[in-house]
Amino acid sequence: MSIIVQKFGGSSVADAESIKRVAKRIVETRKRGDDVVVVVSAMGDTTDELLDLAHAVVPALPAEGRELDMLLTAGERISMALLAMAIKSQGADAVSFTGSQAGMLTDDKHGAARIVSVTPGRVRQALDQGQIAIVQGFAGFNKVTGDITTLGRGGSDTSAVALAAALDADVCEIYTDVDGVFTADPRVVPKARKIGRITSEEMLELAAGGAKVLHNRSVEYARRHGVTLHVRSSFTSDDGTIVYDPERAGSTMEEPMIVGVAHDLSEAKVTVVGVPDVPGTAARIFTIVAEAGANVDMIVQNVSEAATGRTDISFTLPKQEAGSVLQALDSHKADVGFASLQHDDQIGKLALVGAGMRTNAGVSARLFKALADAGINIEMISTSEIRISVVTRADQLVDAVRVVHSAFELDGDQDAVVHGGTGR
């Protein structure tokens, strides 16, 4: 008998009817003979409604804190209790557990707690008694303070993966409102295909390139603990996308080299112009950037001009972080010794992801040619072991994704079905 962890996001349990449908699905899984642990998010817009209430009470609401965690975890508490009731009314036995009861022990960083250890004794006991265990997503518990914490963004996915790891589950199924991970965003590339299997590393690169189906933190946790993920739709019974660890699964030789094209319009580009080309300058710049709290993605340093001994360094980061970074850099203009700063928030980022990419020069050549044929200018290039990222004008990004998707023969035979936005 194997253990299956199933995680349902807010859009899968948005109302009473959805909860009943999800309960039916869980009961069917249980009837097939597996032990089932379910991790559930708050219903639909509950979290936003609770935040609205908090803002109405405290207009200058701190972004995180003990009381906010206390408030927000009420959302998952409601959905988990309702789901347990629904399952019981359908003839199976179920019991719901808070993060604390499920042993999700974290540090004390409210609003963005890190998991310290997972001790799901009560969950195991429930499984041993033939019960379906429903666990509150997003919520943790700090043993030192005795306080409730939350895991922050992507928290419920991380709860599910952490439980799967601690229980040595066979698979962690992430139910969402899309059919799986696609070779490109189906809303941009109608002929995008669902990816059957993808390594966790490739999934991380796709996510960094803008594919938002899974939160990176949960994929990283899965990779580190060897948890196999199955991203699938809660609206169909079709298989979705398996995200696996190649070292545990054996050779990747039979996998297609290119797995997909991701895109992202949420970033801006900052260029530090006229940087002295001496050792330590880049380190100095990115220390300042990091202290400003920015999450930098691509970094490109152009070749130095021999005549001036100066170079330009460009990087991309989320648009809303650009302001504070520009301010921080400007205040160090003299001691770093650069000439000026440029800021561009009209960029688009495209990432081609697949194994063994850098060792195959033909891949980047084909990518650049496809973009050139479509008249799309490349403004930045950055490559990793399994990803090639390029920056284009924002208004050319959609065209770029389509031509690259075709150039790498990723187009399917028919249009993908799009169910709507992605859940949280």
Place this chain on the structure above:
Amino acid sequence: MSIIVQKFGGSSVADAESIKRVAKRIVETRKRGDDVVVVVSAMGDTTDELLDLAHAVVPALPAEGRELDMLLTAGERISMALLAMAIKSQGADAVSFTGSQAGMLTDDKHGAARIVSVTPGRVRQALDQGQIAIVQGFAGFNKVTGDITTLGRGGSDTSAVALAAALDADVCEIYTDVDGVFTADPRVVPKARKIGRITSEEMLELAAGGAKVLHNRSVEYARRHGVTLHVRSSFTSDDGTIVYDPERAGSTMEEPMIVGVAHDLSEAKVTVVGVPDVPGTAARIFTIVAEAGANVDMIVQNVSEAATGRTDISFTLPKQEAGSVLQALDSHKADVGFASLQHDDQIGKLALVGAGMRTNAGVSARLFKALADAGINIEMISTSEIRISVVTRADQLVDAVRVVHSAFELDGDQDAVVHGGTGR
């Protein structure tokens, strides 16, 4: 420095504005130098909304259970966190505690848990650090199962009184949407006066007679543990009604003998006709009634008719319990040996409450005369140490309350202000 426990019901924290107003009141109390512990109910209709959701998911919802407690406690969790945030934003320090964190330990009877012990170590610690402690009303924790429980009806009042007892608080203030306890329902008797001080025993009798400001369970807990209650309005700063323990407060000689008139239209009368007047018959009847789960209030046995050796026994009970009691009695008709059953749901109950009532024959005479003068027939009479209850026709009850209120000179000089219904 003294400790004050303040309990706010759902109508006092119905929306963001109410929460801010309540927070202001709490901060003012703290600024006067007292340690403040606050017990809070769920916002406005939250509990009903959660119950509606549960019924939508499970139409045949069990009336109580582990998952229902998990669900409903989300309501108090939301209000307590918002209230703590509101207080902090007004410059005082506050921290919210779940029932479990506040040490409200109960048995495992979900939906109607009894308090086993109260160990508010974290609450004390918060007070020692100058913080205002906000405690989740209604919620408890069973240490054996590790599960969350709820205290059932009147639960938040009981939470507050139990905390006040465990912390040896000077007073437990129960904030509600009425100004205090009145000599009669102000909606029935406009000249009803607010009672300044009343003993817990008298309060219990008033409540049993239909005055619904405080739940009996919390008054009983207060009496048993010597907690002084102060029932007051959350909309004014006027003093309300002090409910005290006369043995701790000293002589009651200076108190007025009659404290008020309560009335109740929610009961029905059942008469068991032609009962054999032999020892053990009454016990037999009320064992059957108790096994049917009924909460009997008045019991009257008429004088036996010598000729037949038979008598009639009448009792009152909540209307909705009459059906199952009649059925249970009917199925034992032969072995109890009574002749027939009568059921009357058009009765009204009036109770006159005050100390030393039975020893003063003039009180009952004055009561009966007032009713007779108004042409109101008395159908049942029952007396206790501090209460005289009579049953009338339902459609005469309002008149009865008014004439009795006047006859005992309880009328005030001006009409009472009525704010609306009572909170839960």
